[in-house]
Amino acid sequence: MSPDINPVDPSLPLDPLPGHSSRGRLERVLRRGEFAVTAELNPPDSADPNEVYERAAIFDGWVDGVNAVDASGANCHMSSVGICALLTRMGYAPIMQIACRDKNRIAIQGDVLGASAMGVQNILCLTGDGVQGGDQPGAKPVFDLDSMSLLETIRTMRDEAKFLSGRKLSTPPTVFLGAAINPFVPPFDFRPLHFAKKIRAGAQFVQSQYCYDVALFREFMKRVRDMGLNEQCYILVGVGPLASAKTARWMKNNVPGVHIPDAVIKRIEGAKDQKNEGKRLCIDIIDEVKEIEGVHGVHVMAYRQEEYVAEIVHESGVLKGRSPWKREARRDESQVVERLEHLLNRDAVSPQEMAGRAAHPEKV
Numbered sequence: 001m002s003p004d005i006n007p008v009d010p011s012l013p014l015d016p017l018p019g020h021s022s023r024g025r026l027e028r029v030l031r032r033g034e035f036a037v038t039a040e041l042n043p044p045d046s047a048d049p050n051e052v053y054e055r056a057a058i059f060d061g062w063v064d065g066v067n068a069v070d071a072s073g074a075n076c077h078m079s080s081v082g083i084c085a086l087l088t089r090m091g092y093a094p095i096m097q098i099a100c101r102d103k104n105r106i107a108i109q110g111d112v113l114g115a116s117a118m119g120v121q122n123i124l125c126l127t128g129d130g131v132q133g134g135d136q137p138g139a140k141p142v143f144d145l146d147s148m149s150l151l152e153t154i155r156t157m158r159d160e161a162k163f164l165s166g167r168k169l170s171t172p173p174t175v176f177l178g179a180a181i182n183p184f185v186p187p188f189d190f191r192p193l194h195f196a197k198k199i200r201a202g203a204q205f206v207q208s209q210y211c212y213d214v215a216l217f218r219e220f221m222k223r224v225r226d227m228g229l230n231e232q233c234y235i236l237v238g239v240g241p242l243a244s245a246k247t248a249r250w251m252k253n254n255v256p257g258v259h260i261p262d263a264v265i266k267r268i269e270g271a272k273d274q275k276n277e278g279k280r281l282c283i284d285i286i287d288e289v290k291e292i293e294g295v296h297g298v299h300v301m302a303y304r305q306e307e308y309v310a311e312i313v314h315e316s317g318v319l320k321g322r323s324p325w326k327r328e329a330r331r332d333e334s335q336v337v338e339r340l341e342h343l344l345n346r347d348a349v350s351p352q353e354m355a356g357r358a359a360h361p362e363k364v
Helices: 025-031 051-056 082-088 105-118 148-162 192-201 214-226 245-254 260-269 273-291 307-316 334-345 351-358
Strands: 036-039 067-070 096-097 122-126 174-182 205-210 235-239 299-301
Touching: 025 036, 025 205, 036 051, 036 235, 036 307, 051 082, 051 235, 067 082, 082 105, 096 105, 096 214, 105 148, 148 174, 148 192, 174 192, 174 299, 192 214, 205 334, 214 273, 245 260, 245 273, 260 273, 273 299, 273 307, 273 334
Parallel strands: 036 067, 036 299, 067 096, 096 122, 122 174, 174 205, 205 235, 235 299
Antiparallel strands: none
């Protein structure tokens, strides 16, 4: 039986393991030393839950976690909390992103508790893009916390069972904490130091910005290994297919933090089928980065090309025959069933009988 299935009953949640922060599959895969694969769900501009389910179904059997994006680029979509509510209901393993741009510490701490209660096992802490780059630049930014203080906040809630105010939690959240890194923007010497600060703040895994410059990433990883950071935190490299040379140029010039070398653009531009070449490029990059010491997985960001994720993961061979479990049981499922049965039984009692029980509880 798969180690990611409860041996007593596959419908039951996974038991907690010693040294683990969560009951989630992603943490288990990484701690076992297997190569993890995560992907990003493109959030809909819709209130239809089926749009979320259809987009998530593409990843079935291919990924260990699905990122629920929190208004990336400061553009409004369905919320990460809403997406996580839908995904956990269906048994998926979401990674809930929290961007500090839009909420203060009170709202964020409340969301963390709610997410953990829903069955979210993984949280990715982000500062968030500025509102000036989004589709509603007149929005008021918050930035009460940043990614560092957000990591520290959730770690405090989890490990010390208390809010930032010091007030105690009756049940702390059990979550695996993540952060973002970008080795591809200057100052390059500072990037490993910044990574180390995130680890000290509480990061247990990181997902990087798109990697299109493997040589630059190798240099970063050399510094990371010299500092021993790869032994303190799990590193997932961001990868993704490019739809065309035009798309690559637009991303290079308009998406903050994205670095795409001219050689990569020329390679795609010279291909007869640019979209297919972009997919091939992604697979080639995975083949290179998976051999770099200290890399623990990849994070596939296939914006509007989610249908390629299965092909990319399959052709890269990173799973080595491993089939990620499609569904995780929620800890509260049995409680929900029990509660529903209680309500149904209660409704079967007449109002007169309920009134009698309330008046004479000693006879109940």
